[in-house]
Amino acid sequence: MKKKRITIGLLIAGLALLLLACKKETKEEVIELSEVEAAEALPxxxxxxxxxxxxxxxxxxxxxxxxxxxxxxxxxxxxxxxxxxxxxxxxxxxxxxxxxxxxxxxxADEVVAESEGAPGETLINLNTASKEELMSLSGIGEAKAEAIILYREETGKFTTIEELQEVSGIGESTFNRLKDKIKV
The missing domain is CATH 3.10.20 (Ubiquitin-like (UB roll))
Structure with a gap:
């Protein structure tokens, strides 16, 4: 009789463990399914x-x-x-x-004309130049360099060097002085 009770107790304990394991797997499956459903529900x-x-x-x-x-x-x-x-x-x-x-x-001829500079001279790219690089140009101080950078940030990259004249404070005479030293 005692042996029968122990056997029944072990069977009950084994079933309980089996049920707990099944519940845990089911819960994980539900969580995984919920995550999938949530991802699909996102617009x-x-x-x-x-x-x-x-x-x-x-x-x-x-x-x-x-x-x-x-x-x-x-x-x-x-x-x-x-x-x-x-x-x-x-x-x-x-x-x-x-x-x-x-x-x-x-x-093609527009670009060739714009990219020619004095032999051995590096042209300043209006689209990539830092404030310091712009200030290295004759007639461009800190305020005009900042205005050039602000212009390209607000309107996008310069597409031609002539567009530099649209920057506040840069007129035709300044442009003519710079046109052989700049590129886009």
């Missing part, structure tokens, strides 16, 4: 549109709506491609576009 993020002004040597210049993260080559394609006079190879076609950006596709 997919809508792509954020950006607007880019594509101009210069493209077939259909204009303002185009593209998805955030779009690249220069996609904007050019949206504008119908480059004209026969355009020189897109001088642009970084893989560059990521930003909202409000102006993308200018130049003629």
């Amino acid at each position: 997919e993020e809508e792509p954020v549109p950006i607007f880019v002004h594509v101009c210069g040597q493209v077939i259909n210049p204009g303002v185009y709506e593209l998805e955030e993260g779009a690249r220069v080559f996609e904007a050019i394609a949206a504008a119908g491609g480059v004209t026969g006079e355009g020189e897109a190879s001088l642009l970084n076609l893989a560059e990521v576009l930003s909202d409000g950006m102006r993308l200018y596709v130049p003629k």
Whole structure:
């Protein structure tokens, strides 16, 4: 009789352990399933549109709506491609576009003329130059250097060196003094 009670007790204990193990697995499965359901219930993020002004040597210049993260080559394609006079190879076609950006596709002769400097002289890139580099240019002090940086932050990269004249405080005479020392 005592042996029977011990056997029954062991069976009950074994069943209890088995039930606890099953409950634990079921609970974990429910949690995992709930996480999957929660992930599926999250709304997919809508792509954020950006607007880019594509101009210069493209077939259909204009303002185009593209998805955030779009690249220069996609904007050019949206504008119908480059004209026969355009020189897109001088642009970084893989560059990521930003909202409000102006993308200018130049003629080949425009870029050659702008990139020529005095022999051995390094041209200052208006799109990447630091305040100190800009201040190394004749007639550009701290205030004008900061104005150039502010302009490119607010309107996007310079597309031509002539665009420098749109910066507050830089007129035609300053531009003429700098045009052989700068590039975009």
